[in-house]
Amino acid sequence: MEKETCSADTLIKEGDAVLLWFEDERSYLIEVAGGKRASIHCGRPLLVDDWIGQPFGKKIVCEHGAGYLLKPTMEDLMMKASRESGIIYPKDAALLIMKAGLASGSRVIEVGTGSGSLTMALAQAVAPDGHVYTYDRRTDLPKNAYKNVARAGLSGFVTFKQRQAMEPFEENGVDAVILDIPQPWDEVDQVKRALRGGGRLVSLNPTFNQIEKMAEALRAKGFILVESRELLEREILARGGKTRPVQRMIGHTEFMLFAVCPLGEPFETPPAEMPRQPSDPLPG
Numbered sequence: 001m002e003k004e005t006c007s008a009d010t011l012i013k014e015g016d017a018v019l020l021w022f023e024d025e026r027s028y029l030i031e032v033a034g035g036k037r038a039s040i041h042c043g044r045p046l047l048v049d050d051w052i053g054q055p056f057g058k059k060i061v062c063e064h065g066a067g068y069l070l071k072p073t074m075e076d077l078m079m080k081a082s083r084e085s086g087i088i089y090p091k092d093a094a095l096l097i098m099k100a101g102l103a104s105g106s107r108v109i110e111v112g113t114g115s116g117s118l119t120m121a122l123a124q125a126v127a128p129d130g131h132v133y134t135y136d137r138r139t140d141l142p143k144n145a146y147k148n149v150a151r152a153g154l155s156g157f158v159t160f161k162q163r164q165a166m167e168p169f170e171e172n173g174v175d176a177v178i179l180d181i182p183q184p185w186d187e188v189d190q191v192k193r194a195l196r197g198g199g200r201l202v203s204l205n206p207t208f209n210q211i212e213k214m215a216e217a218l219r220a221k222g223f224i225l226v227e228s229r230e231l232l233e234r235e236i237l238a239r240g241g242k243t244r245p246v247q248r249m250i251g252h253t254e255f256m257l258f259a260v261c262p263l264g265e266p267f268e269t270p271p272a273e274m275p276r277q278p279s280d281p282l283p284g
Contacts, residue, residue, distance in 0.1 A: 116145025
């Protein structure tokens, strides 16, 4: 039997983010740093130095339980992001990335950085050859976003910018624009100037009124394939002989409105057919 070996990528090193997961399903996202101690719920704080050089997946035993040192997924990074505002959930981010056609090499504008939860998912999708340009109107709020993106190791694929509503974007010919703002219809003209022909737009809003107004604004400017989706997520407890859904679930988070910017001038909407008057002759 061959002896299992660990590559450098599977060994924990200083600066890594580690998901410390316990058998009672409590977990912590911890950045490894020399001299740091991690407070836990089942014993004295753990010395993080002891993890350096250990393989991801290793089991550790503390005073009143046992845990595992896991490499965090993007879902972990998003759900445990440091935040001062609401976040985009992984379920929504996954569909968004698929519908927007994002892949390595894509260039994306994000409007509404917030805590950077979606920024991380976008950056992972476009790396290593693409880039995310994320805009926020506030200069103070994205501080958490800087930290979250850096902890995910994705800073090289993100540029943070400050911008007020309806100001032109510095980028053009981008593959997608993602809007997470209360009044996205105000940005349609600027979005259209920034997108390449066939580029994708995604608008995230929590209410029917917002997506209805945005859909009409997009159609008026010639966008095509305008459609909206909502995803509901329910966990299933899979156990021998007693599998069932959990009592609580992630219900409504955001409506997602998708559209495509065609190349060229906006399509003209044909005039509605005028109703015939009783005196009009019938067609022959």
